[in-house]
Amino acid sequence: MQKQLLLAAAFLMPVAAMAQSPTAADLFDGTVLHEVRISMKAADWTALKAAYLTDTDFNVDSLQWKGAGNLTASVTNLTMHNRGHGSRSPIKPGLHVSFDGVVKGQTFLGLPALELKPNTQDPSMLHERISMLLFNRMGIPSSRETHTRFYVNGEYIGVYLLVEYPDAALLSRIFNETTGYLYNYVPGDWAGAAGGGWHFEYLGADLDKYASATVSTPFSPSNHTNAPDTVTLEKLFRVINQEPDASFVSAMTSEPQLGPLLDLKLFLTHIAVETYVADFDCILGDIFGANNFRFYRFVNKQLSQFIPWDKDNAFDWTQRPVLQNANQNVLMRRLMAIPEYKNYYFQALVKCSLLAGGAGGWMQQEAAREYKLIQQAAYDDPNKSYLNAGSLTPATNAQFDAAVAVVQGFATERTRFVLSDVAAQGYQFPTGAPALADGGVISAAVLGPVAAGGLASIYGSNMGNGDNTTVYVNGYAAPVFFASSGQFNIQVPWEANGLASFGMTVNGVASNIQTANVNTYSPAVFVLSATQAAITHVDGSLVSSSNPAAAGETVIVYGTGLGPVTGDMVTGKPASSTVLQPTSPTQATAKIGGINAAVSFSGLTPGFTGLYQVNVQVPQNVQAGASLVITIGGGSSPAVPISTR
Structure with missing residues (x-):
């Protein structure tokens, strides 16, 4: 009888009292600073650091994770090796963790692997995180990331980024499929071009020059390692380089029965984000030409898509030109010669500016929030560093704070410069694009200024009826209560303050950007x-x-x-x-x-x-x-x- 009562009590127990099982979403919760602890043989940890230029696997006894509240999880019997290119360090190594390295098929919170990025080239420790958030806001899927304190055998190594590794689990989450062809791009002088690097030049008809698991090629297969799809890769870069101008767009986007090779507008959106965050080591990079992306060919299609990766070299220069290196990359050069696509690229840059906000906007506040989250952990980080004349150099707390200040202030000048540069390059808003009127942001109650949290009216033209429309105030989406072609009534986001940017997107098309003061009080x-x-x-x-x-x-x-x-x-x-x-x-x-x-x-x-x-x-x-x-x-x-x- 007592046993029956206990069973009944268990079934009647409120759900809230049950223990919560963490998920991968909890692992990448960006609202908290996580904690990851590795236990392994001390000799193996020493050997791993000494072998920082290799990808030699070392056994790990256990990994313990602590997230928000009381969420914890652990896994045993795994492997770990060094990762990265210029960021490799024997002091604060970047790490690739394989949960199935010993026990085949083992996962951790549903993930086969995980990256631990040390941010050795970025003294702010914010470049990667803020960049990836902007990619996501612009509709470009990417890895989830969050900051963590990282320990090995009880020793605090420093602040790292937990990064979702591009594998089947990632493909399932972002593309709802897992069996297409995934590649890691390897930078190199693949075409023997003057100045080095690769800019999507054609590598010839030899399929083995494009992808291989055994020899060095641009596309290193992450899956299907014994049979990468070199046929589609060769075709893509042959079309990019050799297709006549008259048929170039159709060959890229609408081949009968086979469909597109690339979504060109999505590619330009990807480039726009890299350009806005002033990344000098990207697809239009300064050093290696193309760099830092993963590449995926979808199942039963010839369509492929770029996936962003490694953005620690972003936030380089607020006045980096919007067409920097565009003429070097073959695909970008051809697209910029087509008015429709050149204008679309500029439109994507305007949208980046709209979503980033200006002074006090989304990007600045997100950087400030992230800084508050990691500040003490970064101060305590004994191994933080920065890139100085090509070498990793120890960073002080003052240098960390100064680097963070650059990120926090970046959008203020960058948005201003980008909007000015696209105008100077001849950008024309598309016919029928939404347009906010000069002085068209006022209180919803009177002809006067607006306040954070209060109601405002926005006046303009071609603003639609509210369907597929988002109003942004300094990068934050504003709730809409009334919509017509010439007027929107909104709540000014609580996050807005000071001289704020106002704009909107209608069916994905960005409006012009107007500025208006957002006061604390405007009764x-x-x-x-x-x-x-x-x-x-x-x-x-x-x-x-x-x-x-x-x-x-x-x-x-x-x-x-x-x-x-x-x-x-x-x-x-x-x-x-x-x-x-x-x-x-x-x-x-x-x-x-x-x-x-x-x-x-x-x-x-x-x-x-x-x-x-x-x-x-x-x-x-x-x-x-x-x-x-x-x-x-x-x-x-x-x-x-x-x-x-």
């Missing part, structure tokens, strides 16, 4: 007509000339732009319907007819987004035709009429 009362403000009695009826407010009565004044409140300030989230969210740290004040009026509450209207209310008691001796003014945070609303008796 304004809604008006329904020239003689009628949005003021009600407590029963919900309008205060009007036929239904005036009495002296001593409390009325409810509806407005926006009253600033921060207690509780959650989450963009798009309605105010709590059960717990009031008053303005904080200060309460609004009110005057009616110049007389101070008592305020019993100022804050968000329960159940609404961006809408505030101020509960005001009408003072005695107010004259007919009086006006009401709300003041908070040093700002006052334009006066609105209130009918009293």
